[in-house]
Amino acid sequence: xxxxxxxxxxAIQKPRFFRAFYGLFLRDLRVxxxxxxxFILRVGxxxxxxxxxxTFIMPRMAGGNPMAAGAGPAFGTxxxxxxxxxxxxxxxxxxxxxPLSTEFxxxxxxxxxxxxxxxxxxVALEKVCFSALQSIVAALxxxxxxxxxxxxxxxxxxxxWPLLVLVLVMSSLLAGAMGLAIGSTVNPKQIGLVxxxxxxxxxxxxxxxxxxxxxxxxxxxxxxxxxxxxxxxxEGLRAAVTxxxxxxxxxxxxxxxxxxxxxxxxxxxxxxxxxxxx
Amino acid sequence: MSDTIVQIQALTKVYEGxxxxxxxxxxxxxVKQGEIFGLLGPNGAGKTTTIGICTTRTxxxxxxxxxxxxxxxxxxxxxxxxxxxxxxxxTLDRSLTIFENIYFHCRxxxxxxxxxKARSEELLEQFLLSERSKALPSQLSGGLAQRVQIARAIAxxxxxxxxxxxxxxxxxxxxxxxxxxxxxxxxxGITVVLTTHYMEEADxxxxxxxxxxxxxxxxxxxxxxxxxxxxxxxxIHLKLRQAEGGEAVAQEMRQLKGVENAEVTGEGLRxxxxxxxxxxxxxxxxxxxxGLRDISITEPSLETVFIxxxxxxxxx
Ligand SMILES: Nc1ncnc2c1ncn2[C@@H]1O[C@H](COP(=O)(O)OP(=O)(O)OP(=O)(O)O)[C@@H](O)[C@H]1O
Ligand SMILES: [Mg+2]
Numbered sequence: 163x164x165x166x167x168x169x170x171x172x173a174i175q176k177p178r179f180f181r182a183f184y185g186l187f188l189r190d191l192r193v194x195x196x197x198x199x200x201f202i203l204r205v206g207x208x209x210x211x212x213x214x215x216x217t218f219i220m221p222r223m224a225g226g227n228p229m230a231a232g233a234g235p236a237f238g239t240x241x242x243x244x245x246x247x248x249x250x251x252x253x254x255x256x257x258x259x260x261p262l263s264t265e266f267x268x269x270x271x272x273x274x275x276x277x278x279x280x281x282x283x284x285v286a287l288e289k290v291c292f293s294a295l296q297s298i299v300a301a302l303x304x305x306x307x308x309x310x311x312x313x314x315x316x317x318x319x320x321x322x323w324p325l326l327v328l329v330l331v332m333s334s335l336l337a338g339a340m341g342l343a344i345g346s347t348v349n350p351k352q353i354g355l356v357x358x359x360x361x362x363x364x365x366x367x368x369x370x371x372x373x374x375x376x377x378x379x380x381x382x383x384x385x386x387x388x389x390x391x392x393x394x395x396x397e398g399l400r401a402a403v404t405x406x407x408x409x410x411x412x413x414x415x416x417x418x419x420x421x422x423x424x425x426x427x428x429x430x431x432x433x434x435x436x437x438x439x440x
Numbered sequence: 441m442s443d444t445i446v447q448i449q450a451l452t453k454v455y456e457g458x459x460x461x462x463x464x465x466x467x468x469x470x471v472k473q474g475e476i477f478g479l480l481g482p483n484g485a486g487k488t489t490t491i492g493i494c495t496t497r498t499x500x501x502x503x504x505x506x507x508x509x510x511x512x513x514x515x516x517x518x519x520x521x522x523x524x525x526x527x528x529x530x531t532l533d534r535s536l537t538i539f540e541n542i543y544f545h546c547r548x549x550x551x552x553x554x555x556x557k558a559r560s561e562e563l564l565e566q567f568l569l570s571e572r573s574k575a576l577p578s579q580l581s582g583g584l585a586q587r588v589q590i591a592r593a594i595a596x597x598x599x600x601x602x603x604x605x606x607x608x609x610x611x612x613x614x615x616x617x618x619x620x621x622x623x624x625x626x627x628x629g630i631t632v633v634l635t636t637h638y639m640e641e642a643d644x645x646x647x648x649x650x651x652x653x654x655x656x657x658x659x660x661x662x663x664x665x666x667x668x669x670x671x672x673x674x675x676i677h678l679k680l681r682q683a684e685g686g687e688a689v690a691q692e693m694r695q696l697k698g699v700e701n702a703e704v705t706g707e708g709l710r711x712x713x714x715x716x717x718x719x720x721x722x723x724x725x726x727x728x729x730x731g732l733r734d735i736s737i738t739e740p741s742l743e744t745v746f747i748x749x750x751x752x753x754x755x756x
Contacts, residue, residue: 185547
C-alpha cells in the first residue's frame with residue numbers, strides 16, 4: 163500500500179504490519195473474552211429455539227399439524243446448513259456493525275486504533291477477520307444442536323472437508339464484510355431499522371429453510387434471490403454439510419461468494435475510510 | 441535543538457458539504473525539535489483541523505505537512521509512528537480498562553507482551569494512575585481520563601505529541617498536573633504542539649505560539665515577542681487623593697521615556713507603558729504631587745494580544 167521512502171523500510175514494514183494487526187486482534191479477543199457467556203447465548207439461542215420448535219415439538223404433533231407434515235422428517239437436514247448460514251450472518255452483523263456504530267458515535271473510540279501505524283484499511287480488515295472468527299464459532303455451535311435436539315437426529319455428512327472449510331471461511335468473511343458495509347454507512351441511530359428492513363428479510367429469503375432448487379415453481383423469486391448473498395452461504399453449506407439435499411453447483415456458489423465478498427468488502431472499506439478520515 | 445520537526449506548507453482545507461467551509465486558508469508553520477508550540481485561535485479558527493491534518497486524520501485540500509521529513513498524506517502509516525495525539529474529546533476505549541488502554545496501544549505499535557506490559561506499568565506509575573489501572577474509562581473523572589489519554593499518546597515514544605485543548609474542563613489542580621506532565625515531556629525531548637483557550641497557559645507553557653483565525657496565520661513568535669510586537673502594554677493604575685490637576689500630570693507622564701499613553705480615570709491615572717524598567721520612580725515622583733495613595737501594575741498579557749489580533753466578536 164504505502165511506498166516507503168527509505169529502502170531499508172520495506173523489510174521492516176511487513177512484520178510491523180502483522181504485529182499491529184495481531185495487536186488489534188488481541189484487543190478484540192480480550193473484549194470478547196469478557197463477554198463470552200453473552201456471546202454464546204447470543205449466537206446459540208436462535209438456532210436452539212428453531213431446532214427445538216421445528217424438529218422436536220412439531221414432529222410430535224405430526225398427526226394434526228400441516229406445517230410439520232409439509233416439512234417432513236428430512237426438515238432437520240434441510241434446516242442445519244440454513245441455520246448455520248443464519249448464525250454466520252447474525253454474528254457478522256453483531257460482530258462488526260453494532261460495535262462500529264457505537265465506536266463511530268460520540269465516543270469515537272475507534273480513533274486510537276485508526277492511529278496505529280498501518281494503513282487504515284487494515285483496521286477495517288481486522289474487524290472483518292475477527293468477526294469471521296466469531297461467525298465460524300457460531301456456525302459450528304449449530305452442528306451439535308442439530309444432532310441432539312431433533313426428534314429424528316440429523317447427521318451431517320462431512321466427506322468434503324476442504325469444501326466445508328472454504329465455504330465456512332468465505333461465508334464468515336462475507337458476513338463480516340456486510341457488517342462493515344452496514345456499520346460504516348448507516349447512521350448509528352438507524353441501525354435497528356436497517357436490521358429489520360434489510361438483515362431480517364434477506365435472511366428469511368436466503369434459502370435458509372428450503373433449498374434454492376425448490377423455488378422452481380416461483381420462478382421470479384428464484385431469480386430475484388440470486389442477488390441475495392445469503393443464498394450462497396446456505397447453498398454452499400448445504401453442498402458441504404448435507405450433500406444429499408439438492409443444491410446449486412459448487413463452482414457457482416464459490417464464484418458468487420467471491421464476487422459478493424469483493425463487492426461488499428470494497429464498499430465496507432470505503433465507508434470505513436470515509437467515516438474515519440475527513 | 442533547532443531542527444524543524446513539523447513543517448506545514450501552504451496548507452488549505454475546504455470542507456465540502458451543504459455549506460462550504462474554508463477551515464484553513466494557506467497556513468505556513470514550522471515547529472522546531474524539542475519545543476512546546478502553542479496554537480491559539482478563537483472557536484472555529486482551524487486549530488483542530490490543523491492538528492487533524494498533521495495527525496493523518498484529515499486530508500488537506502492542498503498544501504503539505506511533513507513530520508520529520510515524512511509526508512503525512514503520502515505515508516500516513518509511517519508518520520503515525522512519530523506522532524502521539526490527545527484529541528479534543530475523550531476517545532479512550534470504553535471496553536478496556538485503563539491498563540489495557542495503554543497496553544493494547546503499545547501492542548498496536550508492535551511492542552511484545554513483556555515490553556507493552558512494562559511500558560504500561562511505567563506510565564501508570566509516572567502519571568499516578570496505578571491505583572486506577574483496573575478501572576474502566578467510564579469510571580474516571582475528566583481530569584483522570586485526560587491523564588490516561590496523555591499517557592496512552594506517549595506510550596509508543598512518539599517524537600511529536602499533539603494535544604488538542606488538553607486542559608479544557610480540568611480543575612486548577614488537574615491543569616497544573618497536566619502542565620507538569622507536558623513540561624516533563626519536553627525534558628524527555630518530545631516536541632509538543634498544543635492548542636488552548638487559556639492564554640495564561642499558553643504564555644506559561646509555550647516556547648512559541650501561533651495565533652490563527654479564519655484559517656489564516658495572524659502572528660507567530662515567542663509569547664514575549666508577540667506582546668512586544670502587538671503593543672501589549674504594562675498598565676500602571678495610580679490612585680490619587682487629589683483629582684484636580686490630573687490632566688496636567690498625565691500630560692507630564694506622556695513625556696516620560698517608555699510611557700506610551702496616560703489617561704485620567706475616576707480615581708486617578710492610568711499609565712500605559714511598553715517597558716517599566718526604571719520607569720516606576722519617575723511615575724511615583726510625578727504623581728506624588730497629587731497625593732499617591734495606591735499603585736498597582738498589570739503585566740502585559742497574551743490575552744490582550746489575542747483580543748487585539750482576533751477582535752472582540754463572538755464566533756459562530
Ligand atoms: N468535519 C467537518 N465538516 C465540515 N466542517 C467542519 C468539519 N470540521 C470542522 N469544520 C469547520 O471548520 C472550521 C474550523 O474548525 P476547527 O474544528 O478546526 O476549529 P477549532 O479552531 O478547533 O475550534 P474550537 O476552538 O472550537 O475547537 C469551523 O468553521 C468548523 O465548523
Ligand atoms: Mg478544536
